[in-house]
Amino acid sequence: MTTCIKVKQPKTKYIDCDSCSMQPVCLPLKAGKTEISIMDSYLSKRNIVTISTPLFQEKEKADAIYAVCSGSFKLTETSPEGKEKVIGFRFPGELIGEDAIHTPNYNYNAVAVGNTTVCRVDLDELNECGKLMPELQLSLISLLSKQNSMLREEFTSVVAKHTAESLLAAFILNMLKRNAQYQETESKLHLPVGRDVIANHLGFRRETLSRIFSKFQQKGLLSIQAKDVEILDLPGLQDVAYN
Amino acid sequence: MTTCIKVKQPKTKYIDCDSCSMQPVCLPLKAGKTEISIMDSYLSKRNIVTISTPLFQEKEKADAIYAVCSGSFKLTETSPEGKEKVIGFRFPGELIGEDAIHTPNYNYNAVAVGNTTVCRVDLDELNECGKLMPELQLSLISLLSKQNSMLREEFTSVVAKHTAESLLAAFILNMLKRNAQYQETESKLHLPVGRDVIANHLGFRRETLSRIFSKFQQKGLLSIQAKDVEILDLPGLQDVAYN
DNA sequence: CGCAATTTTGACGTAGTTCAACACGTGTGG
């Protein structure tokens, strides 16, 4: 709280430092007077507000890891033909650019969807800091392991889903699960982006997406108004997701 | 080499400790005399041969990370209805069960496909060891970051691929890339499992898979005999993969 | 409030999956 500078904006969900996944990395800051001074010089933890701008882009030098504090990010890849493909989303408490640890350059784009805040951790400084504080490294290890599981679960949820229905259901459930960490309600979900972006990500057309949403509403699985989804029948949705 | 006990078996591809992704973790073993004795007592690096048996199963206590030395593993998940879903494969040089760092129990099955060898790193021992040797933790961090990228790339390669053709092409390319690390040829690929398993993983039937393989052969993209694939037209395959 | 952008709905055609049945090669045991 004291270490995070928060810029209040309407309609934006923030997570506390307490529920941020990066917290164990930042935690040593609060330890003792002497430690704080050491850390301050090395691990510059800043809160940046970006509005619909890229956090980083393909081929850019990978020199920092980011943790999302508020808002959402979309990750995209540019195909050889120049088409943009949405390869994922990141929500508060999740990491972006953790590849930086071993990759010289990022190989995807991370762009803010609306107003967002992130914590930036400089890689060099993290390394320096890690040498002095082994606990920091342990935290980072745990963090990466968590992110790892998140990725695997996301992968698992969409792989082998041939029908658009099961794919969308799985996608919604995945979003729901990931948002549950910082959202108070288990049954509500705010879509961070428009239909086009979601359709792009899932690999079908805007119209198809719209139709399936309608179908889900008819079935009483959920209700949707603009970008706000309310889950009405979770088990039903899960049934659809499992083929 | 000296630290890995290898059991020679026919038709099995092995990777050296030198090209194993776990190597940086094991490396300190070779550092100095004194260090070796310390490490030996903590980080018990063993080479285990498993034949078509599960390395671990769902809900089992997660107490170790594994690195594949030879052979292949398939990762599966059991759906609520009891159906087995193949959620991925792991090849020599890749990690299995890295979730163990933060999860009390594994949430998927890892079963050996044919004869395999793995290096097992006990979590408790890794932690103990990490306290004494910060470099070990740095290695682990890098390792996890790499595995992270691998997962994201795998995800990226299959997401938004609605047509079976582009999905299979992307799958083959992904396998090719991952096998290039320990295989001498860039154009040949040995499928570790049968058509059914692959079809399960990609989400369609054996027939569809067979049809597309035939189509790819007709197009001159590749030739396939049983489980041995030879890539004839890499750019062509890439075209198919990108929708 | 009004215009533009986004979303929804409808009708229609086609590509691709699925189902079912068969053909082929291989290993196994009587």
Add this chain to the structure above:
DNA sequence: CCACACGTGTTGAACTACGTCAAAATTGCG
């Protein structure tokens, strides 16, 4: 040696799910 099972590949016919085109409805923004 043949019968049998099993894994794999092939083929044809039916269907349905998705893409396409077009237009209406809704939302959001200035």
